[in-house]
Amino acid sequence: MKHTGIELIFQERKKQLQLHGKKDKNDIEINKDGQLADAAEALICKDWLEKEGLNPPDGWNLNAWQKLLDKSYKERLIIAGAFIAAEIDRIILLESNQ
Numbered sequence: 513m514k515h516t517g518i519e520l521i522f523q524e525r526k527k528q529l530q531l532h533g534k535k536d537k538n539d540i541e542i543n544k545d546g547q548l549a550d551a552a553e554a555l556i557c558k559d560w561l562e563k564e565g566l567n568p569p570d571g572w573n574l575n576a577w578q579k580l581l582d583k584s585y586k587e588r589l590i591i592a593g594a595f596i597a598a599e600i601d602r603i604i605l606l607e608s609n610q
Contacts, residue, residue: 521593528594542571548599552592555580 515523547569554569568577580591 517590517593520590521597524590524594525597528598543569543599543602545570546599547571548595548602551577551580552595552599555588555592555595 550569551572568574580588583591
């Protein structure tokens with residue numbers, strides 16, 4: 513059975529949280545300047561990749577970023593969706609701390 517887009521994005525976000533140690537607190541501290549949204553935009557924007565594909569968002573590891581860029585377009589879309597979900601989670605957490 514094939515998964516839907518939302519299921520694939522959910523699986524990727526879950527993987528980010530479990531395997532890569534991405535925690536809400538980390539997302540707030542490390543990505544406070546819009547890096548998650550910037551990364552999502554970069555992963556889906558073909559023109560940006562052709563022009564500036566080697567530049568990771570501020571504070572991100574270049575090698576890890578390059579691995580993301582090397583993925584297929586479908587995989588990059590899934591990761592971008594998970595980054596958007598992470599950015600929304602970060603905003604919700606910030607709002608709840610106010």
